[in-house]
Amino acid sequence: MEFSSKLLERAVNEMAQLPGIGKRTALRLVLHLLKQPKEQTELLTSALLKMREEIKFCKECHNISDVDVCEICANPSRDQSVICVVEDIRDVMALENTGIFKGLYHVLGGKISPIDGVGPSQLNIHSLVDKVKSGSVKEVIFALSSTMEGDTTNFYIYKQIKDCEVTTSAIARGIAIGDELEYADEVTLGRSLMHRIPFESSLKNM
């Protein structure tokens, strides 16, 4: 791609560094900014810079936060003895949307994935194990995605806390509400059969 302007080229190249944004999309986005009033570019860049510089991670759960301890951890009405282990902040948002969970979270910041060069030391595992060992936690719920990396991470953490006095659980795998059985993969279907629940429980609404 040949550009008639170095300034444009630099902007497009930087934009194309973002995941899932190719050069063509980057050019479209940058030309859009050029057509809009200057203020829009200023608002965008200042929001990004300010976020990158000032954002904090909750020192309890490592969730993104504007303060040292996030709203969830600081909320006294939440059950401090149940910790749900998730991969990143998007999972916290998804789980919060259900309105079901009233405990605390622990954001790992990723999954163990040797192929991507992510080992246990890059994740917030140490602080979780410490918290569990301190004895204040009654249950740890594993809510990582059900992939090889997710399972590895679950198991790595489980091995370190299994001797503590703590209940460990994993979120249920099975057929999603509204899904047709015939289109489900055999592993999911097999799991949902193995981990079947009393019929009366299945009648309960959220």
Next chain:
Amino acid sequence: MEFSSKLLERAVNEMAQLPGIGKRTALRLVLHLLKQPKEQTELLTSALLKMREEIKFCKECHNISDVDVCEICANPSRDQSVICVVEDIRDVMALENTGIFKGLYHVLGGKISPIDGVGPSQLNIHSLVDKVKSGSVKEVIFALSSTMEGDTTNFYIYKQIKDCEVTTSAIARGIAIGDELEYADEVTLGRSLMHRIPFESSLKNM
């Protein structure tokens, strides 16, 4: 979508202003920036700001440029008497990539589209008509996209210059190289039949 941080929320909302970027994608992009070193955000924002503030439009053809007159317009080896009218800078880049065209361009900056509130006065039509009326132009090639808005814009310009001593032409419409006839729409196929060319001409390579 509920955010645990106002800074994050603001960054996501600003990012989601870009065309084709929804809130979820914006969140993914912003979280990516958070994971990368601070320098990447600084490079991105400074490139965007610098571009928005310093970029110029060529005063001859309205192409994006770092200087007052763009490289193409300033190139003495190009044919100053042939002007190819295009919608935006991406079309210039696409046409330049063919290596066929050796004349100048005129970038309109859009198409007449009443539904989007774009009238002739918002486009760079006046300067094109003036250039043609000055008598230095021998041929105007219309290379807008073949849509209702493109055709309207072509016709609007054509009406204003048709009494000048200038040849007007439009790029050929037809079956793309490598395409199968059976999948072509009837309008394109009809046009390519109507505007058939001598067989010898079709043998010529680019």
